[in-house]
Amino acid sequence: MPFRLLFRSLFRHPIRALLTVGSVAIAVFLICMLHAVVTGLARTVDAAASNRLLVQSAVSLFVDLPLAYQGKMAAVPGVEAICKWQWFGGRYEQDKGGFFAQFGIDPETFFASYPEITLQEGSLEEFQKNRSACIVGKDLAAQYGWQLGQTVPIAGTIFTRTDGRPWEFTIAGIYQTSTPTIDQQTLYFQFEYLRQSLETGGAVGPDGVGVYMLRVQRGADPVAIQAAVDALFANGPQRVQTTTEAEFNRQFVSMLGDVPLLMQMVGGAVLFAIFFAVLNTMIMTGRERTRDIGVLKALGFPNGTAGMLLLAESLLLCGLGATLGVLAGLLLEPAFQAAVGAMLPGFGFAGDTLLLGAILALGIGVVAGLVPAFRASRLTPVQALREVG
Amino acid sequence: MSQNSIELRGVTRIYRRGGQDLRVLDELDLTMAGSTFYALMGPSGSGKTTLLNLVGGLDRADAGEVLVGGEDLTGLSDTELARWRADHVGFVFQGFNLLPVLTARENVELPLLLLPLGRRQRREQAERALEMVDLGDRMDHKPRELSGGQEQRVAIARAIATDPEVILADEPTGDLDRDTADAVLLLLQRLNRELGKTILMVTHDPQAAGYADRVIHLDKGKLGRIDDNRATAGRS
Structure with missing residues (x-):
């Protein structure tokens, strides 16, 4: 040729x-x-852990569940630990149109339930000890040039402070993940900080928990736990839907069509x-x-x-x-x-x-x-x- | 029969145009001696180019036999015919038909790609052919950078690069001015006389035909007279 x-x-x-x-x-x-x-x-969806169940309102993901549910669910056989997840939906004060997620979580159970997430810098102790502490993903820290000990002002859109000031979270740790399916661009803070602020009148916003994560004991049957938790609240006051993490992710994705x-x-x-x-x-x-x-x-x-x-x-x-x-x-x-x-x-x-x-x-x-x-x-x-x- | 003679036996070629059969060549018998320069003349539609295409293995006869150098082309497959063309025939067209993206040297090298030659041999052979047509200083020029006469000389170099026995030229001076045409015709004459190539040239131009040894006249697909220029006084 x-x-x-x-x-x-x-x-x-x-x-x-x-x-x-x-x-x-x-x-x-x-x-x-x-x-x-x-x-x-x-x-x-595929990378979801098999030992994590998620409990949300049977009505919608956007309807909160009562705080009192945690104790009842903890009593279900096979439930090893519970971690609350609450979508905060705030806006970073100095952000010019960017977006990152913030969640209120329970530091005591969060890291044990998500072994894929580890602290790259900072200390878990500091995060647990300080009510207004937070941890941020390493990509997020790199994006805004944040350092340990720095205060991040977040204006609430769902939860607003009554003094009109932004929420202030102090960076106690910078986390990394071992799997690409969990992002490194989220800010996690103590759910307790949010709850106390709401209880003391320091802030206003919906009272409850967005999603409960249940960690399943080794050897326990997740299907049985799902059924047990759903049955627990079948008569109200707020019916729940318990799903595996994979199913939860799938449903979340399907919300987009x-x-x-x-x-x-x-x-x-x-x-x-x-x-x-x-x-x-x-x-x-x-x-x-x-x-x-x-x-x-x-x-x-x-x-x-x-x-x-x-x-x-x-x-x-x-x-x-x-x-x-x-x-x-x-x-x-x-x-x-x-x-x-x-x-x-x-x-x-x-x-x-x-x-x-x-x-x-x-x-x-x-x-x-x-x-x-x-x-x-x-x-x-x-x-x-x-x-x- | 000599190695590069051409013989047509009862050759008929029919084209179908507008639902009608057009008999372009009609049971034509013609023998052309090897190493001779022939001009093929006749009015438009007399079958000159068709005859040239049949002799060059570009087209197939509907009836009859075409023998070139003793080889019967009518029995060859398309692939065999292509191989035969590469080995035995060189073409020179009226519109030069050089490939515009290639230089003069590359155009001349093109038919050499079909021969079992190394890169260096191909290059040397192409350069020799170009020097033979006095274009040694234009080897790296593309066709658009050459005059019409130079382009036709490159086409002639391409036709002789593989050292074929037969060169077929279809109106090779049709697009050239008189002086340039004369130079091209002299070149063809030289190839015939010095290298012994059999040349069959289609032309409308009696002056061009004057360079040939013999002039074959076709009329309505049949053979007319054959003039022998060598016998004419003033030319030898």
Whole structure:
């Protein structure tokens, strides 16, 4: 095969070639992004621990459960520990449109229940001892340049202080996680601090707990505990729904709608659009090369050579686009992780994601190249030379 | 039969146009001696280019036999025909038909890719062919950087690069001015006389035909007269 001809022909129309390569690159990048979101969601669900159950209101995740439930649930056989989770929903005073989550939790049971979370800096003792202490994820600390001992002012939107001032949390520790499915961009503070503030009138807001996390004793049957806890409050005052962590994550994700289906539809549309763009380019290229095809055949190149040249050209265009798309994905991955990490901690361009993007692009290259290649192979030398000559 | 002679036996070629059969060549019998420069003349539609295409193995006859150098082309498959073209024929077209993305040297190297030659051999052979057509100083120029005459000379260099026995030229001077055309025709004449190539050239131009040894006249797909220029006074 005349490779020099192949490489020179590739950029015979540089603007058209660059636009095609650019389109493929953007498509590959988008497909990688969409796939990363889908796999990120799946990873979050799959990585859930089997010994953690979550108890929420049977009505909605946004309805709080009474504080008194904790004692009753603790008495259920097989429940080893309980940790409260309360969504705080505050806004960082100095933030300019950014967002990070804050939760009130029980420090005494939190770390034991989530062995994936460990303190990188600071001390657990300090976090437990100081009512207004908090721990922050290392990515969050890095984002805002926070240090241990620093006070973070958070304006409450659900829980507001009656003195009109922002809540102040002192950083007692910076945590890291051993799994990408738990983010490092959250601020955790003592639930007790919130409760006391509400009780003493220092703050106003809903009284209760968003979600209870139950740690299951080794050997205990989680299904039986689920049934027991649900039965405990079947007659009110507030019915509950107990789920495994995986199911809870799945339900949380499904609140956004059928994200995987949506992503697949968008990805499919992107693929189709880009396929027709590449096909159009290759058909135009094939027609323009008719005379060259005739010359090659007249010189004695077999029928397949002209077709192979067009197919290879299509593959090269898409391959270049795929490479650029994958490189863009790798370069921009940290920025995207920082942007969506709090919402989707499992987000990331895994090897299979990048491979998928590259394979799809090359697949488009093959199919789009086959059309002009087939035509080129079937043309007789006389037909090819006559068509433009 | 000499190694590079051309023989057509009862060759018929029919094109189907607008639902009607057009008999472009009609049971044509013609023998051309090897190492001779032939000009093929005739009015438009007389079958000149069709004959050239059949002799070059670019097209197939509907009936009859085409023998070049004793090889019957009618029995060859498409792949065999392509191989045969690469080994035995060089083409020169009216529109030069150089590949615009390649330099003169690369254009000439193109048919050499089909021969079992190393990169260096290909390069040397291409350079020799270009020097033969006096384009040793234009090897790295692309076709758009060359004049029409130079482009046609590159095309001739490409045609002779593989050292074929037969060179087929379809109106090679059709797009050139008189002086440039004369230079190209002299070159073809030289290839015939010095290298013994059999040349078959289609032309409308009687002056161009004057460079050939013999002029074959076709009319409505049938053989007309054959003039022998060598017998004409003033040329030898």
